[in-house]
Amino acid sequence: MRHRYSILLFPLHIIVDFLSLNVAFVGAYGIKFGTISPVFEPPYVTLWWVFNLIWLAEILVSKPYIFPRQLFKADHLIKKMLILMAIHVAIIAIYWVAVKGYYYSRGHIAITYGLFATLGIAFRIGGLLFLKEYRSRGYNNRRYIIVGYGKLATTIRGFYDAHPEMGFHFKGYFDDPTPDTVDQLKGNYDQLVDYVRVNQIDCVYCCMPYIDNSRLKEIVDDAEAVDYQVKLLVDFRGFLARGASVEYHDFLPVLNLSSQMLADFQVNTLKRGFDITFSLGVIVLGAPFFLLVALITRVTSKGPVFYAQERIGRGGKPFLIYKFRSMYVNAEQGGPVLSAGYRDSRITPWGWFMRQTRLDELPQFYNVLRGDMSVVGPRPERQFFIDQIIEVAPEYKTLLKVKPGITSIGQIKFGYAANIEEMVQRLRYDLLYPERRSFLFDMWIIAQTVRVMMQGRGK
Structure with missing residues (x-):
């Protein structure tokens, strides 16, 4: 049956x-x-x-x-x-x-x-x-073959193997044999139609990278007579991830690869407008509070009020990030070292409080006004640590496509990282942002950041 x-x-x-x-x-x-x-x-x-x-x-x-x-x-x-x-x-x-x-x-x-x-x-x-x-149990199934052997062909087979509840049963690959593929094939193009008829094949998947138009036309022409469906497989995965869309010029389908560019422009325009408005509001209305934090920083330990450090921004462009100083002077004279949290003797008592409440990040609203950063976005890192992260997690490069931010999903869910392993763990959260970014998502992250600050749960 x-x-x-x-x-x-x-x-x-x-x-x-x-x-x-x-x-x-x-x-x-x-x-x-x-x-x-x-x-x-x-x-x-x-x-x-x-x-x-x-x-x-x-x-x-x-x-x-x-x-x-x-x-x-x-x-x-x-x-x-x-x-x-x-x-x-x-x-x-x-x-x-x-x-x-x-x-x-x-x-x-x-x-x-x-x-x-x-x-x-x-x-x-x-x-x-x-x-x-x-x-x-083998009932209500669809029998299918794949024409054109290659990576795309094995991908569609793997999909149906992983979803047996769909009832698709694989019956073989068909292609012109080569020394490397002959053992993988059920037959060649000349044997295809007879095999479909004898084995009552329901569906023929044709992989465009591996089949020419003349072969495809023959398969389509035979479909009605032999009674099988023809499905065309084209590997658009790399393009569709960027938001491609299909347009029709009369009967001709055209793949538009620039739709995501327009969406990005709209998101970035709204985001930049919000960044400027929000940052100006924080700096102007919070000026007395900024002065108070600066005064306490100056009184509680020797050294400058602010701390500047080079970070890597969008597109790999370096910039200076500004913070209220939370460590003693010359804390990194031996070279770049990540903070060890409450165990780190380089952090001043007042600096530890600022880190828990995220107050040390407030000067970065100046970076936002300059255009180096956004209010919401993945945290920028130093090139020294980026090189080490990429060795373990190459997908970090994705974060360099968007502007870094004062707060992020990683900052909320994970906080400061004490080593490369923890930086990679935080990366898993931040990688969610480029694909999901929107104005409402940014508002949610800001609200969660305020909650963390109020509760003093910054790690």
């Missing part, structure tokens, strides 16, 4: 959802009023019909039950159902106002949607668990 029952999934979804909707409507009435007989009479029978007609209209318009196996997952199915329910609620609300149906019980309607969501989600999760077990 292969997949001849797959066609039943579509009507089964429709039937079960309609049953769930009607059972929920009647059951909710019984829960609310202790009886169900009035639900079969006006005015509730009218509302009952409206519920069903709206759901039917949504199905006809949005076709929510048509999707490939790759999207046949719990989160996708539940999300689609909840979107449909939200639209249903909105239309029922409009209907309620239009007919002035204030005699309908709001409690009954609320319970109806609660029951409907529970039944619908239970059916979807139960169905997925059943399919997973059913397909693991």
